[in-house]
Amino acid sequence: MGAGAGLLLASALPSPRALALDARAFGARGDGVTDDTRALQAAIDALPAGGTLALGSGNYVIDPERSLRLRSRTRLSMAPDARLIARANAAPRAYVLLIEDVHDVQVSGGRIVGDRDHHLSTTGEWGHGIMVRGAERVLLRDVHITKCWGDGISVGGISGARVLPSRDIRIEDVVCTGNRRQGLTIGRSRNVRVLRSHFLATQGTLPGCGIDIEPDPGADAEDIGIEACTLRGNHGAGLQVYERGRRITVRRCIIRGNRGDGVLIRGGEQCVLEDNDIADNGLRGIVVRGGGRDIVVAGNRFSGNAMGLRRQKPQAMKGWMHVDVAKTATDVRVDRSNRFE
Template sequence: MAILAAAPTASWAAAPFGNAVIDVRRHGARGNGVVNDTRAFQAAIDALPPAGGTVQVPGGDYLIDPVVGVKLRSRMHLAMSPGTRLIAKPNAAERAYVLNAHRVSDVVISGGRIIGERSSHKGTTGEWGHGLMIRASERVQVRDMHISHCWGDGISIGGAKVGATVVPSRDLTIERVVCADNRRQGLTIGRSRRVRVFDSEFIDTGGTLPGAGIDVEPDQGDIADDILVARCTVRGNEGPGIQLYKRVTDATVRDCLVERNRGHGILTVGATDCRIEANRIRENVLGGVGVRPGTRGLVISRNEFDDNGRSAKAIASGAGRGGKRHVVIGEKTERISVESDNRYLD
């Protein structure tokens, strides 16, 4: 199916940083995959002047303790080389983050890989061992990264309580990122405003619920508003490919390939004024688009549906066709518009 509409780019950008450039190796990082480099990374970040600057990470394997984590600061660019790998140290913690952006602004994180420790995790509880945690932050860009094998999410975006007030994250861009083989979600978008996800892949998530490629699901007390997911591939996840779950408003999924997920390709529950348009949605086990109670004002248009609703066994073997569960609309939904310009190939 041809791409029918180009997604706009984000209208915000991180503020200019200072001219300082600091190499993590100048602060003791070894990059040999054996020595714990967490403190060295933190020392390099903390050495940036008030105006900010760039922390460079040359190629190498950097062992990071997620229980401590690397805490990012405002007005900085964490610039990793293509050969950079941040390798999470095995731990038993329920909550642990390799990179942590908490209440910061004007941050760019680019390049390299984060490799989680789900295969060597020492505990059995918890689901919050994330590669990158972003909370209550503004103007954050994440680009050209590969994040895999995390005990929780590849990337988690959300808000934080400041006193009695919930502060959401705002004006975030995820671009050219791959999140693969993470345990809970490839990407979680929680309490936030204006999040853009472009040209990325969210694949092979599974191990604990929901197991979604992308889960837009704000915690109680706030919403996720003005979300755009465009030109992404969402494939092979144990749960839904993309989930819009309660307290989600003004979300658009456009020009994506959503295929071979064991749940629905796209699932909406209690979402309001959202759009699913110009996607290829195929071979998803439970169905193409599932519209569940509480969903209001959903427009489904210009999509191409193919072979949704077959069993996982049939899909894996390549046997048979005839999945017919392309759009399934449940009770207690309002203003659901399935346009005539959708195409159904099976």
């Protein structure tokens, strides 16, 4: 996020001294049995602009078919041992937290636990921990999200008669682990920053990536920065850029031990992959397929990638296992500063 957007977010959000409401004052139990959706939503709805809902320790059962819907210029501040637990459901789309068509929102602390261990259907892939859709200036910080039927976090836009991308989204010091479809999906959006976060052990349905930048047809994702993150142990690629992604920078990340490629670019444009540790991935370290354009690969450290593929091409040069560029990709520069081990 640019300096201007960061200052705007900080100034619009409430200060720590702004009015704070206690969720238990609205009847929230946090006993792991009672459905606390109605009580917590009442607390959120009672917040004035600039207010904070403080969620103390406890296990708060949430109906993701209704979702907790956050409002503009409010904070949800959760204690480290506060957990939002998704009630088992069979809905095709269900979100624990929904941040839709609002602005200047912050969610910090606590844990979100999805229902993948108790889901009531075998189909669908949109059961997310946090859904950000058509929102502006949102900060997600210090949240641990696990066991969602779909994504830990999904950032996208509103489509239809009104088209509204999400803008100025910041995700920092977040952990998404053991989710079913993606740790993080970035769809229709502008200016998304992902910092010091971990996307781990995604498995269950395709694509199974740590991070997937994949706008819907007719949409795009632009100005994405991913820095100092860990993408490890995912069933698919660590990072996938699937068409219509532009101006994407991935810097100082650890991309290791994913079953698929470390980084898979399918139609992305103006991407910079710099100073990353890319190792021990089941397929290649970085793959740029046809349609990829204006890609820079510089200063990365590669080792141990594509062990299974080596048996298929024992005569191939060492670099092939780490960086594989399709002939139909254009303007791809693999700099001499990369290190291949």
